[in-house]
Amino acid sequence: MTPASAPIPSTTWAARLAPRRWLGPVVLLAPAGVWLLLLLVLPTLLILEISLVPGLRLGQPSGGYGLGNYLQILQPVYLRVIGRSLAFAVGSTLLCLVLGFPVAYWLALLSPRRWRNLLLVGFILPLWTSSLLRAYAWTTILRPSGVFNTMLTTLGLPAQNWLNTPTAVFIGLTYSFLPYMVLILYASLEKLDTRLLEAAADLGATPRQSFWKITVPQTLPGIAAASLLVFISTLSDFVVPTLLGGASSMNISRLIYNQFLGPTRAWGFGSALSMVLILAVSLAIALLLRYGDRNTVTEA
Amino acid sequence: MAGLAATNCRQNLSGPSAGGGGGDDGALHIYTWANYTDDGLADAFTERTGIPVVVDIFDSNEIMLTRMQAGGGDAYSILYPSDYMVSEMLELNLLTELDQSRITGLENLKAQWANPAYDPNNAHSIPFCWGTTGLLYNREVSPGEPIDWDFLWENQDALSRRITMLDDMRETLGATLKSLGYSYNSSNPAEIEAAYNRLLELQPHIAAFKTTGFENELLGGDLSVSMAYSSDAIALTLEDDRMEYIIPDSGASLWTDTLAIPATAPNVDAAYQWINFLLEPETASAAVERLYFATANQAAFERLPADIQNNQDLYPPEEVLAKSEGIVAVDADSTDLFDQFWTEVTSA
Numbered sequence: 001m002t003p004a005s006a007p008i009p010s011t012t013w014a015a016r017l018a019p020r021r022w023l024g025p026v027v028l029l030a031p032a033g034v035w036l037l038l039l040l041v042l043p044t045l046l047i048l049e050i051s052l053v054p055g056l057r058l059g060q061p062s063g064g065y066g067l068g069n070y071l072q073i074l075q076p077v078y079l080r081v082i083g084r085s086l087a088f089a090v091g092s093t094l095l096c097l098v099l100g101f102p103v104a105y106w107l108a109l110l111s112p113r114r115w116r117n118l119l120l121v122g123f124i125l126p127l128w129t130s131s132l133l134r135a136y137a138w139t140t141i142l143r144p145s146g147v148f149n150t151m152l153t154t155l156g157l158p159a160q161n162w163l164n165t166p167t168a169v170f171i172g173l174t175y176s177f178l179p180y181m182v183l184i185l186y187a188s189l190e191k192l193d194t195r196l197l198e199a200a201a202d203l204g205a206t207p208r209q210s211f212w213k214i215t216v217p218q219t220l221p222g223i224a225a226a227s228l229l230v231f232i233s234t235l236s237d238f239v240v241p242t243l244l245g246g247a248s249s250m251n252i253s254r255l256i257y258n259q260f261l262g263p264t265r266a267w268g269f270g271s272a273l274s275m276v277l278i279l280a281v282s283l284a285i286a287l288l289l290r291y292g293d294r295n296t297v298t299e300a
Numbered sequence: 301m302a303g304l305a306a307t308n309c310r311q312n313l314s315g316p317s318a319g320g321g322g323g324d325d326g327a328l329h330i331y332t333w334a335n336y337t338d339d340g341l342a343d344a345f346t347e348r349t350g351i352p353v354v355v356d357i358f359d360s361n362e363i364m365l366t367r368m369q370a371g372g373g374d375a376y377s378i379l380y381p382s383d384y385m386v387s388e389m390l391e392l393n394l395l396t397e398l399d400q401s402r403i404t405g406l407e408n409l410k411a412q413w414a415n416p417a418y419d420p421n422n423a424h425s426i427p428f429c430w431g432t433t434g435l436l437y438n439r440e441v442s443p444g445e446p447i448d449w450d451f452l453w454e455n456q457d458a459l460s461r462r463i464t465m466l467d468d469m470r471e472t473l474g475a476t477l478k479s480l481g482y483s484y485n486s487s488n489p490a491e492i493e494a495a496y497n498r499l500l501e502l503q504p505h506i507a508a509f510k511t512t513g514f515e516n517e518l519l520g521g522d523l524s525v526s527m528a529y530s531s532d533a534i535a536l537t538l539e540d541d542r543m544e545y546i547i548p549d550s551g552a553s554l555w556t557d558t559l560a561i562p563a564t565a566p567n568v569d570a571a572y573q574w575i576n577f578l579l580e581p582e583t584a585s586a587a588v589e590r591l592y593f594a595t596a597n598q599a600a601f602e603r604l605p606a607d608i609q610n611n612q613d614l615y616p617p618e619e620v621l622a623k624s625e626g627i628v629a630v631d632a633d634s635t636d637l638f639d640q641f642w643t644e645v646t647s648a
Contacts, residue, residue, distance in 0.1 A: 058366065058369050058370070077643060077644050077647050078647075080647065081647050143517060143520070143522045144521075144522045145520055145521060145522050146522075161461055163461075163507070163522075164461055164507040164508055165461075246461075246506075246507045246508030246509075247503060247506045247507060247508050247509055247646070248504075250646055250647040250648075255643075255647065258643070258646070260366065261360075261362060261363050261366055262362060262467075262469075263360075263362050263468070263469035263470070263638075263639070263642065264469075264639040264642070264643065265362060265365075265366065266639070
């Protein structure tokens with residue numbers, strides 16, 4: 001009897017497999033599941049535990065559990081830091097939207113079709129370099145004797161000392177995250193049904209009316225997705241505020257860093273700050289899943 | 301192995317390479333400040349003992365301490381903690397008590413380090429080098445020649461966002477205390493608060509709190525004055541004529557960096573050999589001629605060329621040293637106050 005001609009009764013197979021139907025998904029999900037459990041869930045729980053030990057400093061005795069670290073966050077100085085982080089995030093998200101929407105609109109609807117992919121690649125190109133490197137490049141551009149001021153003075157304009165100010169942070173964050181905004185908006189605008197625009201024009205709508213009544217509502221999920229993604233990334237950014245903001249721009253990530261590697265070494269308080277940041281980002285992700293156009297995010 | 305180590309760039313700046321248990325590979329793993337060891341020093345040691353040397357770099361005592369506490373205790377055989385950090389690590393039982401019978405050349409040290417306050421009788425640490433913390437400025441762009449810390453406050457408008465201060469709580473708040481006529485180690489809440497208010501007044505004019513990375517902007521004229529450790533500053537003054545380093549008139553901090561062996565160190569034999577190697581006058585003076593740190597080794601100092609011996613930035617005259625202070629650990633309440641005010645100033 002050759003193997004090829006051996007018919008296996010299907011009923012036997014089914015009987016053998018039935019109790020193990022659950023095995024397939026488990027085998028497929030186990031590697032990633034274990035990975036996430038070990039490297040995401042457990043560390044987060046550990047941070048949560050440490051955050052509940054008030055006044056915990058590494059190497060020093062600590063007493064019991066409590067909410068002291070969270071109450072400490074309510075002090076004006078820390079609320080100011082959180083407010084500044086939110087301002088950086090909201091401000092640079094709006095800047096990205098204002099700068100990114102026209103670009104995405106042009107790329108998706110107006111640019112010559114044969115160049116479209118190349119133009120898009122041009123926009124993604126900066127993402128291929130390290131964000132640290134790009135932030136360093138901006139310090140060279142923005143410093144008083146830098147490229148930007150050389151241009152201003154050549155044009156007869158007054159020089160600006162923007163390095164180490166919040167202005168530099170807004171510029172750096174907007175530059176860093178603009179490509180994400182453009183990519184997601186592009187994916188959303190590309191799917192816009194242009195026949196609706198034609199119909200609106202036929203029925204006498206002005207371009208402005210059809211933009212606000214058709215284009216924007218149709219791409220709103222994409223706008224929400226792109227804005228939330230940029231918001232999440234800018235809220236917790238460390239590199240740009242540190243390198244471009246100097247003494248003017250302590251934000252929550254820098255504050256957390258200082259609690260662990262700075263002179264105070266307050267691990268408990270740093271963990272509480274981390275939990276607040278994790279919560280804020282989770283909230284934004286929940287909003288993203290609820291209101292954002294998930295397809296555009298994954299496509300981009 | 302030795303050949304491989306010699307061709308590698310030893311100064312691993314990207315991050316500590318000696319992971320958990322990495323010290324068991326027969327090599328001597330050293331955790332130190334930038335510019336305290338170079339290939340010349342490491343190669344000479346390897347040639348003598350056959351032990352390869354691997355150097356990792358930290359840029360603050362606190363980062364080093366955190367790494368030692370967070371499970372890195374067995375990664376290094378030699379550490380270079382500063383004075384106040386030696387005291388702190390002693391309290392945490394992180395350092396080995398040195399077996400004095402295994403150390404040769406202690407008599408070469410300058411007399412002032414025979415019994416330092418931070419580690420009585422050098423029981424756990426060997427003074428390696430010392431220095432001051434002062435002001436480094438670019439003569440071409442500075443609005444004048446600073447002679448004291450006051451310079452920063454008096455010229456705050458001309459210097460606006462052209463100043464960097466050290467990202468070092470005790471040094472920067474301490475210098476402010478000193479500018480008010482108080483001690484670096486004040487534990488008087490009113491004095492500490494006065495220093496906080498004074499530093500807060502300067503804060504909008506400070507470009508950044510930086511311990512490293514201000515050099516290029518200072519050379520390029522984008523910064524005018526940087527608070528700096530003498531060990532970093534002097535290399536720049538020798539490199540570029542426009543750079544000047546001063547020890548402020550009202551006094552500076554006087555620091556000592558030491559050699560110590562972690563309590564859980566691997567390869568302790570090699571660690572002792574490294575300490576003895578650096579205590580040799582020939583080794584120490586050759587290293588100083590390349591790296592420009594102020595050696596705590598009197599016998600090595602005497603071997604130095606006259607121009608280095610007479611460099612007053614490196615070896616300030618006695619009357620300057622007399623006005624300066626070492627930073628020592630303060631009581632818990634004052635530490636809390638320093639922490640709180642430092643956070644307020646850096647977050648303002």
